[in-house]
Amino acid sequence: xxxxxxxxxxxxxxxxxxxxxxxxxxxxxxxxxxxxxxxxxxxxxxxxxxxxxxxxxxxxxxxxxxxxxxxxxxxxxxxxxxxxxxxxxxxxxxxxxxxxxxxxxxxxxxxxxxxxxxxxxxxxxxxxxxxxxxxxxxxxxxxxxxxxxxxxxxxxxxxxxxxxxxxxxxxxxxxxxxxxxxxxxxxxxxxxxxxxxxxxxxxxxxxxxxxxxxxxxxxxxxxxxxxxxxx
Amino acid sequence: xxxxxxxxxxxxxxxxxxxxxxxxxxxxxxxxxxxxxxxxxxxxxxxxxxxxxxxxxxxxxxxxxxxxxxxxxxxxxxxxxxxxxxxxxxxxxxxxxxxxxxxxxxxxxxxxxxxxxxxxxxxxxxxxxxxxxxxxxxxxxxxxxxxxxxxxxxxxxxxxxxxxxxxxxxxxxxxxxxxxxxxxxxxxxxxxxxxxxxxxxxxxxxxxxxxxxxxxxxxxxxxxxxxxxxxxxxxxxxxxxxxxxxxxxxxxxxxxxxxxxxxxxxxxxxxxxxxxxxxxxxxxxxxxxxxxxxxxxxxxxxxxxxxxxxxxxxxxxxxxxxxxxxxxxxxxxxxxxxxxxxxxxxxxxxxxxxxxxxxxxxxxxxxxxxxxxxxxxxxxxxxxxxxxxxxxxxxxxxxxxxxxxxxxxxxxxxxxxxxxxxxxxxxxxxxxxxxxxxxxxxxxxxxxxxxxxxxxxxxxxxxxxxxxxxxxxxxxxxxxxxxxxx
Numbered sequence: 001x002x003x004x005x006x007x008x009x010x011x012x013x014x015x016x017x018x019x020x021x022x023x024x025x026x027x028x029x030x031x032x033x034x035x036x037x038x039x040x041x042x043x044x045x046x047x048x049x050x051x052x053x054x055x056x057x058x059x060x061x062x063x064x065x066x067x068x069x070x071x072x073x074x075x076x077x078x079x080x081x082x083x084x085x086x087x088x089x090x091x092x093x094x095x096x097x098x099x100x101x102x103x104x105x106x107x108x109x110x111x112x113x114x115x116x117x118x119x120x121x122x123x124x125x126x127x128x129x130x131x132x133x134x135x136x137x138x139x140x141x142x143x144x145x146x147x148x149x150x151x152x153x154x155x156x157x158x159x160x161x162x163x164x165x166x167x168x169x170x171x172x173x174x175x176x177x178x179x180x181x182x183x184x185x186x187x188x189x190x191x192x193x194x195x196x197x198x199x200x201x202x203x204x205x206x207x208x209x210x211x212x213x214x215x216x217x218x219x220x221x222x223x224x225x226x227x228x229x230x231x
Numbered sequence: 232x233x234x235x236x237x238x239x240x241x242x243x244x245x246x247x248x249x250x251x252x253x254x255x256x257x258x259x260x261x262x263x264x265x266x267x268x269x270x271x272x273x274x275x276x277x278x279x280x281x282x283x284x285x286x287x288x289x290x291x292x293x294x295x296x297x298x299x300x301x302x303x304x305x306x307x308x309x310x311x312x313x314x315x316x317x318x319x320x321x322x323x324x325x326x327x328x329x330x331x332x333x334x335x336x337x338x339x340x341x342x343x344x345x346x347x348x349x350x351x352x353x354x355x356x357x358x359x360x361x362x363x364x365x366x367x368x369x370x371x372x373x374x375x376x377x378x379x380x381x382x383x384x385x386x387x388x389x390x391x392x393x394x395x396x397x398x399x400x401x402x403x404x405x406x407x408x409x410x411x412x413x414x415x416x417x418x419x420x421x422x423x424x425x426x427x428x429x430x431x432x433x434x435x436x437x438x439x440x441x442x443x444x445x446x447x448x449x450x451x452x453x454x455x456x457x458x459x460x461x462x463x464x465x466x467x468x469x470x471x472x473x474x475x476x477x478x479x480x481x482x483x484x485x486x487x488x489x490x491x492x493x494x495x496x497x498x499x500x501x502x503x504x505x506x507x508x509x510x511x512x513x514x515x516x517x518x519x520x521x522x523x524x525x526x527x528x529x530x531x532x533x534x535x536x537x538x539x540x541x542x543x544x545x546x547x548x549x550x551x552x553x554x555x556x557x558x559x560x561x562x563x564x565x566x567x568x569x570x571x572x573x574x575x576x577x578x579x580x581x582x583x584x585x586x587x588x589x590x591x592x593x594x595x596x597x598x599x600x601x602x603x604x605x606x607x608x609x610x611x612x613x614x615x616x617x618x619x620x621x622x623x624x625x626x627x628x629x630x631x632x633x634x635x636x637x638x639x640x641x642x643x644x645x646x647x648x649x650x651x652x653x654x655x656x657x658x659x660x661x662x663x664x665x666x667x668x669x670x671x672x673x674x675x676x677x678x679x680x681x682x683x684x685x686x687x688x689x690x691x692x693x694x695x696x697x698x699x700x701x702x703x704x705x706x707x708x709x710x711x712x713x714x715x716x717x
Contacts, residue, residue, distance in 0.1 A: 048563045052707050072565045082714070083560040085492070087499040087632060089472045099481075099488040100565045127472045129499070149565075 001026040001153065001185045002047070006056035009042055009209075017042045017209040019056075024187070024202075026152075029179035031200030031217075032189040033225065038206040040189040041079065044157050047187075048077055060153060073101070076146030077155035083142050086131030090123045090141045093130060094148065101149025108148065115144050118170045135162045143171065147178075154178060155187045160195045168195065175199040193229070197222045205229075232327060236335045268351050275355030279363065290360060294427035295420045301380055302405050304349075308388040309398040310509075312345045323459070333455045337448070340385055349381050369431040376430035379440035386447045390454065485567075489574030496553060497546075500632040503553060506546040510582065513541025514590055517604065521596045528673075531600075532664040532680060535607030536615070536657045538590050542582035543611055544656070547619035548626075550575045551702075555629035555713040562710060568699045572620055576695075579616045583608055599673075606681045607660070613684030615656050617694045624701040627712035659683070 004022035008015060017039040024030050032040050045051045047058050049065045057064050060071040077083070085093055091112075098108040112124065122137050130138060139162055146154050159175075160168050176199055178184050190196045196203060197217055205213035205228065213228060215221055282289040322332055357370050391397050411417040429436040477494060480487035497503045520526050520534035537544075546553075551571075554561055561571065587608040594601045660680045667676025687694070702709075 048559075050559055050562060050707075050710055069567070072563060075563070077563050079559065082557055083563070085557045085560065087495060088492075089474060092474060092495070096488065096492060097564065100485075129472045 001028075001061055002187075003059040004056070005059070007046065007053055007058060008055045009039075009046060009051065010054040015209055017046070019043070019209075019211060022204070022211065024185060026185055027179075027182040028202055029175065029186040029200045030188070031196040031203040032187065032206060033191070033193055033196050033203060034189075034206035035191075035229070037208070039209040040206060041157055042209075043206070044077070044079060044155055044187070044189065047155065048075070048079070071153075073149075074152040075155065076148065076151035076153070078139075078142040078146045078159070079155075079157040081135070081138055081142070083145075084130045084138055087129055089127075089129055090133075091125075093141060094145060097145050097148045103149055111148060112144070115147075115174070118144065118167065118174060120167065136164060136167065139163060140167065143174075152183055153185045153187070157189050158191070159188060160190055160192050172199050193225045194222060197225065232331050233335060235327075236331075240339070267348070271348060271351035272355050275352040276359055278356060279359045290365065290431070291424065291428065293356070295424045297377075297427050298419060298423040299405065299409070301384060302401060302408075304345075304381070305384050305387060306398045306401045306405070308345055308384060309391065309401070310505075312343060312385075312388055319459070329456055329459055330452075333452055333459065336455070337386075337389070337451060340389060341382065343385070346381055346385055349377075353377055365431075372434065372437045373427075373431040376427075376437040376440045379437070379444040383440065383444050383447055386444075386451050390451055485570045486574050486577060489571060490578065493553075493574065493578050496632075502630060502632055503546070506542065509545045510541035510586060513537055513544070514586060516541075517590070517593055517600075521593065521600050529661065529665045529668055531603050532607065532660055532676070533657055535603040536610060536660055537607075538593070538604050539583050539586040539608035540611045540615060541586060543579050543615055543619060546582070547575070547579045547616065548622070549630060550620060550623040550626075551709070552623070552626050552628060552630045552713075553632070556632055558710060558713045562706065568702055569695065572695060572698055572702070575623075576616055576620060579619070580612050583611050583616070602677065606677045606684075609681045609684035610660050610687075611684070613687030614659070617687060617691070617698065618656055621694075621698050621701060624698065624705045624709075627709055629713045629715065 002022075002024040004019050006021075007017065007019045009017040016037075032043065034040050042051070046053055047060065047065065049069075052066065057066060059065070060075060063071045065071050085096065088096065094108050094112060095105060098104070112119075116124075119140060123133075123140060130141060133141070139159070143156060143159055146156065156175075159171060163171060172195060175186060175188065178186050179199065179201065186200075188196060188200060201217055203213070203215050203217060203221060203225065204211055205225065213225070215224065278293065279289045282292050319332060319336070353374060357374055360370050361367055408417075408419045412419065426436075430440075475498075477491045480491050483490065497507065516537045517534040520530055551558065551561075587605060590604050591601065593604055660683070663679040663683060664676040667673070667679045
C-alpha cells in the first residue's frame with residue numbers, strides 16, 4: 001500500500017530522516033516508535049505531503065504523494081490539534097469532514113453512534129466549540145474524524161498521548177478493530193512501546209532518522225524493544 | 232529586570248514570521264508611513280495660516296475642535312490600535328516581580344505609533360505658534376496638557392478594549408455632539424474651548440490632565456495586576472456554542488461546504504467579525520468625496536472602489552490566513568485547491584454585491600454618482616477579487632482566531648500595515664479613470680474601469696489556474712509559516 005523509495009529529508013545540511021526502502025503492505029497495522037527527534041512526525045508529514053522530501057518519494061496506493069493529490073480521498077490522518085477547526089462544534093466538524101468525503105449527515109450520525117462509548121459523553125451535544133475542549137477531548141474528535149469516509153489508510157501521530165487510561169484502552173480496541181479489516185492500513189506512531197506492541201502487527205523503530213529495527217510483533221517484541229531503548 | 236524584557240521583546244520582533252520575509256512590503260509600508268507623517272507635519276504647519284486666511288483666530292479655533300480630535304482619536308484607537316502584550320504566562324512562575332511585568336506591558340504601549348503620530352502635528356503647530364508671537368511657556372504647558380490627554384486616550388483604549396463594540400457608542404456620541412452643534416442646539420465646544428485655552432493661559436491648569444493621567448495609569452496598573460492570574464485576566468473566555476442551520480447551502484455542493492464553514496468562521500471569531508463592521512464603515516466612505524467640490528473629480532472612482540470593496544479589502548486580503556490555524560487539515564483533506572479558492576471568491580463576490588445594493592442610498596446624489604459605485608463594484612469583482620486571492624498566496628502571517636489572551640490578548644483584527652497594503656489595489660482604476668477623464672470624458676473613464684473589470688471576469692478561469700499554481704508552489708512555505716504561532 002505504501003512504498004518508500006530513497007526518501008530523505010535534510011534541514012540545513014542535517015539529515016533528519018533517511019529511509020532507503022520501506023514497504024507497508026495493504027491491511028497491515030504499522031507502528032512507528034522512537035525517541036524525540038527520531039523522525040516519526042517528519043515521516044508522517046512527508047507521507048501527507050506537508051513538507052517536501054529532499055530526495056526520493058513516497059507512493060500511497062501507487063500514487064506519488066508530492067505530485068498527485070488523489071491520495072487525499074482515501075487517506076485519513078490526525079497529526080495534532082492543527083487538524084481541528086477551533087470555531088466549530090464537534091458535530092459540525094464531523095459533518096464538514098463528511099461533506100468533503102461525500103458523506104451525508106445520516107452517514108456521519110451512524111458513525112458517531114458507533115463511537116459513543118469512546119466519546120464518554122464529553123464530546124457530543126455539549127454546546128462547546130472545539131477550541132474550548134480539553135486536549136484529550138480534542139484528540140478524541142481528531143481521531144474519530146480520520147475514520148470518516150471509509151479510508152483505506154489511517155495515519156495517527158501519537159494517538160495515546162494526553163488520553164486518560166480508560167480512553168487509551170478504548171482507543172486500542174478501536175485500532176485493533178481497524179487492523180482486522182484487510183482493506184485498512186493503519187499507521188501509528190508512539191513513544192509508548194507497550195501500547196504500540198499491543199495494537200500493531202509490525203513495529204519499526206527509528207533512531208536519528210534511520211530505521212534501526214523492523215520486527216513482526218511477537219511475544220518477545222516488547223522485551224526486545226525495551227532492551228533496545230534502555231540506556 | 233527590564234533589560235531582560237527588552238531582550239525578549241527584541242527576540243520576539245526579529246523572529247516573528249512576518250519579519251524580514253517581505254522587503255517589498257516593508258518598503259511600501261515605509262512609504263506610506265512617510266506619506267502620512269508628511270501629511271501630519273504639513274497639517275501642523277499649514278493649519279495656522281489657513282485658519283488665519285479664513286479670518287478665524289487660529290489658536291482658538293484649533294482648541295475649539297480639539298474635543299472632536301480626541302474623541303476621533305479614541306475611536307480610531309479602539310478600532311485599530313492593537314495592545315502590544317508580553318507573552319505573560321511563562322513569566323509568571325519565573326522570578327519576575329508582578330509589578331515589573333505590568334509596568335513593562337503598559338510602558339510598551341506608550342511607544343505606539345498611535346501616540347507619536349500626534350507629535351508630528353502638534354510640534355510643528357507649536358513652533359508656528361511661537362514664531363507668531365505666542366508665549367513660549369504657555370505653548371509648552373499647553374503641549375504638556377495635550378501629551379497627557381493623548382496618553383489618557385492610550386490607557387483608556389487599554390481598559391476599554393475589553394468591551395465589545397464600544398467604538399459604536401463613541402461614534403454615536405460624536406454624531407450627536409456634532410449634530411447638536413451644527414443645528415445650534417447644544418454646543419459642547421463652549422465648555423471645552425475655555426478648558427483647552429486654559430492650558431495655555433492659566434499656569435497650573437495643565438496639571439489637571441497630568442493628574443488624571445497619573446490616576447488612570449494607577450488604575451490600569453492595579454486592574455492588570457489584580458487580573459494577573461490564570462483564572463482571571465489570563466483566562467480563556469469560553470463561549471456557549473450555537474449551531475445554525477445552513478443546510479440550504481448544501482445544494483451548492485463542495486462550494487456550499489466551504490461557504491458554510493466561512494460563514495461560521497466570520498460569525499464565531501472576534502477577529503473576523505470585525506471585518507463585517509469595517510465593511511459597513513467603508514460603505515460611508517463615499518460621503519467624503521461625493522458632493523464635495525473640494526475633492527478632485529478623479530478621486531470619485533477612489534470612493535467608488537472603496538464603498539463596495541470594504542469586505543474585499545479587510546477580509547479578502549487575508550485569505551488564506553483565516554484558515555491558518557488548521558491549514559494542515561485543509562492540505563490533507565479531500566479538497567481541490569480550485570474549490571477552496573472558488574469558495575473564497577464567491578464569498579467576496581457576494582459581499583461586494585450586497586455592499587453595492589446597500590450603497591444605493593448614494594442615489595440621493597444622483598444616478599451618476601451611483602454609477603461610479605457600480606463601476607467600482609464591477610472592477611472589484613473582476614480584478615481586485617483576483618488580486619487579493621493571488622496576494623493571499625504570499626500572505627504568510629498566521630491569524631490567531633481564538634483570542635486566547637483574555638484581558639491581555641491582542642484581539643484587534645486590523646493593523647495599520649494591512650490597511651495600507653490594500654491601497655495599491657486602487658491605483659490602477661485611478662489611473663484608468665484619470666486617463667479617460669483626461670483624454671476624453673467621464674463616461675470614457677468609467678467605461679475603461681468597468682471594461683477592465685469585465686475583462687478580468689472573462690479571463691477568470693485563466694487567472695484561477697494561475698492562482699492555483701501559485702498556491703501550490705507556496706504550499707510548503709505557507710504550512711511552515713502558519714505553524715509559527717505569534
